Structures are given as structure tokens and as C-alpha cells.
Amino acid sequence: MATPSPIEQTIIIAPSDAKQYLAKRDIDVDSLVEGLTEGFAKRLNCGVYDPVTAPATYQWAETNASIRHSHCKTGKWEMANPENRPLIVHVENLTQFGAVAGNSATGLKNAVPDFARKKGVATIHSVNASNQLPLEWESLCSVALSADARNTPPEGEWFLLYFYDKENQQLRCEFSLATGVSKNGGVEGWLVRVLLKPIHPDFVMAQPDLFGHEDGDIDFTITRAAGE
Numbered sequence: 001m002a003t004p005s006p007i008e009q010t011i012i013i014a015p016s017d018a019k020q021y022l023a024k025r026d027i028d029v030d031s032l033v034e035g036l037t038e039g040f041a042k043r044l045n046c047g048v049y050d051p052v053t054a055p056a057t058y059q060w061a062e063t064n065a066s067i068r069h070s071h072c073k074t075g076k077w078e079m080a081n082p083e084n085r086p087l088i089v090h091v092e093n094l095t096q097f098g099a100v101a102g103n104s105a106t107g108l109k110n111a112v113p114d115f116a117r118k119k120g121v122a123t124i125h126s127v128n129a130s131n132q133l134p135l136e137w138e139s140l141c142s143v144a145l146s147a148d149a150r151n152t153p154p155e156g157e158w159f160l161l162y163f164y165d166k167e168n169q170q171l172r173c174e175f176s177l178a179t180g181v182s183k184n185g186g187v188e189g190w191l192v193r194v195l196l197k198p199i200h201p202d203f204v205m206a207q208p209d210l211f212g213h214e215d216g217d218i219d220f221t222i223t224r225a226a227g228e
Contacts (some may be wrong), residue, residue: 011150012109013194021176022149022194025095025153031070032175033196033225035099035113036162039063040171041204056101059164067160083122087157094130094155097175101159107172107195113161118185127181131156131191149192153177156191170198 003118013021019029043059064086071077071088080087080096089096105111148154154177173196180188 008114009191011192013176013192015195016195018175018194018196021151022153024151025093025155026074026090027095027153027175028070028084029196030174032067032160032165033199034070035066036160036171036173036196037061037199037204038066039099040164040199040201044201044204059162060099060101060128062159063162067099082126085122085126095153095158096130096156097158097160099160099162102159102163102174103141104163104165106161106163107174107198109195112186112187112190113163113174113176113193115159115161115185116163117201119181120185123179124183124185127157127178131178131180151194153194165198172198 022029034072039059039062040061042062043055046055046058068086068088072079076091077088078091080089086096087096087098101116103114103116105113155178157175158175160173160175162171164171168209174193176193177191177194178187178189179191181208182188
């Protein structure tokens with residue numbers, strides 16, 4: 001019998017089911033979308049005089065700030081900054097997450113996304129320790145296809161991935177749980193991928209309040225550490 005591919009072994013939750021699925025772990029999809037939209041607005045609002053790193057940096061920072069604020073104010077989540085990594089940690093279980101840029105496969109059902117940039121030692125150790133999943137796909141198969149994971153998000157360290165598809169003018173997004181991160185800083189595979197609806201510039205531009213914030217100074221040393 002042939003070994004299933006990583007795509008076949010990954011549980012895919014459709015956008016239409018995302019809200020109900022993630023709510024079982026106190027994760028609010030509307031707040032995730034709001035954060036992604038505000039981050040996207042920051043990116044689109046950059047001008048020619050901004051540093052070339054500004055669009056990605058502002059987007060990452062604003063997205064994380066928004067999703068932290070919206071979730072922490074519920075009392076069910078609290079902030080954590082291990083090694084300058086901006087995480088949101090549940091107060092009652094072993095679930096945590098943060099927003100990071102993904103590659104061009106992000107948000108596509110028949111694909112295997114990865115991080116936009118390879119992660120460092122802190123992220124590798126954190127994800128592998130939190131998720132505690134075997135790295136071999138053969139031994140993972142029975143877990144990945146379990147009824148529990150299909151119905152309730154497993155505990156562990158999740159990622160809110162986003163990718164700006166400039167050609168098609170949309171921000172593709174997903175909330176996903178990796179099986180582990182390799183020693184080279186890439187994703188080994190995905191246990192669960194919760195796909196979100198793409199966000200388009202016209203939707204962002206229809207919300208002028210998103211552009212009313214002044215940009216503060218950016219500490220690029222901290223940014224590099226946080227983006228491990």
C-alpha cells in the first residue's frame with residue numbers, strides 16, 4: 001500500500017466551517033480576519049519613501065497587535081514573548097498561536113505551504129515541544145486522520161499564515177497546525193489547515209478607519225528576532 005502524500009494526510013477545514021471549528025478552542029475567526037485586514041491595510045498604505053522592508057514589517061506587526069488585542073481582552077488568552085516571538089497563549093490549555101508570513105502555497109487547498117522565511121532555533125524548539133508529534137508521516141497518519149482532530153482543534157502551537165498574492169490582488173490566509181519544524185527552519189508537514197477566505201484590496205479600502213493610525217519607530221533588531 002502506497003504511503004499517502006502530505007496533502008492527503010492533512011486535515012483541511014473549509015472556510016465555511018472555520019468559524020465553528022476554531023471556536024471550540026476559543027479562537028475567533030472574525031478577530032483573525034480583522035487583524036489580517038488591518039495588517040493588509042498597513043502594507044497597502046506604504047509609500048515610495050518607506051524603507052523596502054516596511055510593507056512586510058508593518059503588516060506583520062499590525063496583524064499580531066490586532067489579534068493579540070482582540071483575543072486577550074476576552075480573558076481567555078494572554079500574551080507571551082518568548083525570545084521576542086509574539087504569541088497568544090490560552091490560559092486554560094496548551095494552545096498558542098501567532099501570525100507569520102507564509103509562502104505562495106498559503107491558502108491553497110491542494111498545496112503544502114511553508115514559512116516565507118526559515119525559522120530559527122527558538123521557533124523550532126517551541127513548535128516541536130508544543131506539538132509533540134512524530135516527524136515521520138507513516139507514524140503520523142493515524143493521528144492526522146483521527147475523528148478528534150477533524151472535530152476539535154488539537155492543542156499545540158498554531159500559525160496564522162498569510163501571503164500577499166500581488167498578481168491576483170488578494171491576501172490568502174489560513175490558521176494551521178504544523179506537525180513539526182525541521183532543523184533547517186521549514187515546515188515538516190501540516191496536521192490541520194483551516195482555510196480562510198481571501199481578503200481583497202477593495203474590501204480593505206472600504207474601511208477608512210484602518211488607515212487612521214500613526215506609524216511609530218520600528219526596532220529592526222527586535223523584528224529580526226521575532227521573525228525567526
